[in-house]
Amino acid sequence: MRTIYSILYINLNTALNERVSIGIVVSNGLENYFKFSATKLSAFKAILNAEKYSLVKSYLKSIEKEVVTNKVTHTTTLFNPKDVKNNWISEPYLAYLSNYSNNIIQFAPPKAIDVDLNDNTFKRIFEKYIFPFSEDTNEAPAFNVHSIVKKQLFPKIEKRVNLEKTLTSKDFENLFAPIEIDFIGVNGIPVAGQTIDFEKKHYYLENDVARFVSLTKAIELEGDYKGKYFVLGREPQKKVDKNHLLWKHIRDTEFLEFVDIAEIGIIEDYLQKNDVRPFFE
Template identity: 30%
Template structure:
């Protein structure tokens, strides 16, 4: 069994003088992981970073957060980010990653990984914050964790579909979850405030998957979990509005995932792929 380790995430303010600020904390044990960063510190260093640096750091922090959440809920261990859970990979990043954000060399711990231990270390190395505030910062991850617990035995999470699974699918496509009754039941999840290019790629790929499935299964069921982004993010909001109005997909806010739970139970949905015990 792999031991628990932690790595501190730093933000470089003046790299030439090795001036940096602790901004986040990552913990893992090879099976599960926790990651959080300080929003308060991020807001403080906004004026200390060069032009464009703040947006880059913010985008990278959210990407790390989403990667950690994906690994944490990946019951079948098929997510490509699984290496993120290994101490050796974090040690590699601590040596070779020389960007605005950098991980410290992993430190092993002889304790079990749990939320309480993570909270104590976060407050020791990063910042003192109400933990509830930290958890609420990523409602998509929270919604996914709820679904993993409530319908994890009825669907497959974080799988890659190919033309062997969906006739006519030209390139492989990842989905947040998939099950079946008489037809496919597919769910996707996204933070609509994330980097625009990443959002466009995800939505474009998912819509192609939906259209491909519907050519053969008109009755297939599709869910998309996410929340309305700020109207100040015009392009993000337009994408959200278009998806919300797209009839083949049932839009589900992150705090209303009981709609999915009820559908799965009522229609006796089963995993699309056999679940390996």
Template identity: 60%
Template sequence: MKTIYSILYVTLNAALNEKISIGMVMFNGQEHFYNFSNEKLSVFKSLMDSERFNLIKKYLLSIQKELNIDNKINNSLFSNRDLKNNWVSESYISYLSKYSNNIVQFSQPKSIDIDFQRDNFIKLFEKYIHKFEIIEEAIPEVNIHTRVKENLFPRIETNVNIEILLNSENFENLFAPIEVDFLGMNCVPLAGQTIDFEKKHYYLENDITRFVSLTKAIELEGNNKGKYYILGREPQKNIDKNHLLWEHIRDSDFLEFVDIDEYGIVEDYIKGNNVKPYFQE
């Protein structure tokens, strides 16, 4: 089996194509090695705003978590045989390399005439990235509902109803009660719901179905098409059904998916369109 590697870059200036290598993945179709330079990452703190820096750090750590790589368990464990992580492939990384708008870019995968071994990975890493180091920091668990409450709600609470419980008394065609994160109105109705795409698929489908039912009930009430947001995080790719559902919502013309770290998109729309609470006190 051939050995293939791809370098991960952070783009500093897209217009000038300024980028810095930050990590590497090496694989052979069955196993993979992955690491990034924490020392290089720390330099970015002075080169970009804190929000962008945190997004980059979380993305790099999320790959480590998704590949089930635990570098704390002795210095020799950097690979994984779990075939559920089959996105680590030449074709998919080639696909990722074409997306120049990603926070972290992958280079086109390249074959290299070396044995697939830990020592060779370290040598290649130190040649193209930086001095090899063990990344022991675990990715922090993100409670998406808490993140939305803390970051978005205070910015829009005067424009919308927050965490409002709705039932058929509010909308005639709403057959099951639902608590929605926010609800507003301008020329068209607006609603938003935070969804955890990592939960069991049955419960995820139920959450989506209930929110869609609410949007239909709202539109039947006033015969107006509305603006509807789903806030959340892209699920791990090895959760196939969940990731497929996330893709459908992301590509939907009816619902608009917004990553919880990009909540400013929702705020800008609400403020820019002078949205008011749907139910006035």
């Protein structure tokens, strides 16, 4: 029986033809398989804005919900044509979808492969074109903004600032509670940055913001000068009204500079351009 497959890509830049494989649909006309890599999808949170990421996730989930109806293993699911109508999974329609190039999700032209379609062959096809099954998960792991910043920014700025420094009243007299700061340096004025997760519960988010603001005030009272203070994070979903309003306030204020984690090179450039050095010896 003829088996066809079509790879799904996330379109990053149409002009430069930049795209990354995210999932695959495979069919022999009777049985249809579909799976996307939740691990890969999670990584795109640091690249796509919140609206695009939500759109991509919803689109992939909608395909999964339509195609996948009967679990066979923890990682592979099989479509039963007797249970669900999936007439769109055909070579002509997949070819039609591949020509629709304006969507953020793109289908590759369907290709034929000379194999019998079953769980094992689907796994091999998925691993060849998308991601190792053993390293993928059914659900995307929790997104951690601090881990992104620590991995992508810290190695580039470690010689110019103190990293992950716990500050107390011994460091700044007007600091009433200890706080661990992501980085702190000086170039005539203090320079500090803190990663904040705008997706967490509002009470804890407010507390994180308040503590960082308290630190900036304590620093400035120490030397009677104004500093440069960065807040690193990403825009929360608009449906979380209070969190989104707080994010917007921080983004628009002149006292703090918000930097999206997709643009953390801004901080590296600032530290280098202004010859920032560690605050503490």
